[in-house]
Amino acid sequence: DIKMTQSPSSMYASLGERVTITCKASQDINSYLSWFQQKPGKSPKTLIYRPNRLVDGVPSRFSGSGSGQDYSLTISSLEYEDMGIYYCLQYDEFPYTFGGGTKLEIK
């Protein structure tokens, strides 16, 4: 199975700060990577896929990049509503696997 190592596992950031979360796959996943945001008690919301295509309606401050084994999600200017847990998912190969999550809190 492909292991997705996500970092950091938790972080505090200030409003307006640039935030970057990374995911490293245990092998090349050919850019088949999605990012999700989850808020307490809610289902995950898809933000980005493939790995830099923004889902309709997602604010443009979110962006994704990467290739091969290394991928990142960037929030260019953190807003209060961006608090939550972020997950990556590789969908290159069965079984699909998720990263362990990054809990983002406002400082």
Added chain:
Amino acid sequence: QVQLQQPGAELVKPGASVKLSCKASGYTFATYNIHWIKQTPGQGLEWIGPIYPGNGHTSYNQKFKGKATLTADKSSSTAYMQLSSLTSEDSAVYYCAQGGRGDWFAYWGQGTLVTVSA
């Protein structure tokens, strides 16, 4: 708009089975995979597998073979996941998600909280 409707909660006894539903609307049900995902506080998100409603083809994460059975009813645009021989380890929130074109998990259901308790 695309919606995936799931019941909010199920309470089941150890050793029993439960059949979870995921009713799709807003798109042609047969067109995209429906994936099932388990979420627990300790294990995070785990992918169980997909069903392609167009022909009923399924794939399973080896970890869930024998535990989960995926089916779909095109007439009602509903996907199902049956979980068998339930134990406390199966207590979790179970989500369905539509794969979308390219299988990138375009839409998610609200999740069903399954509690296994006597």
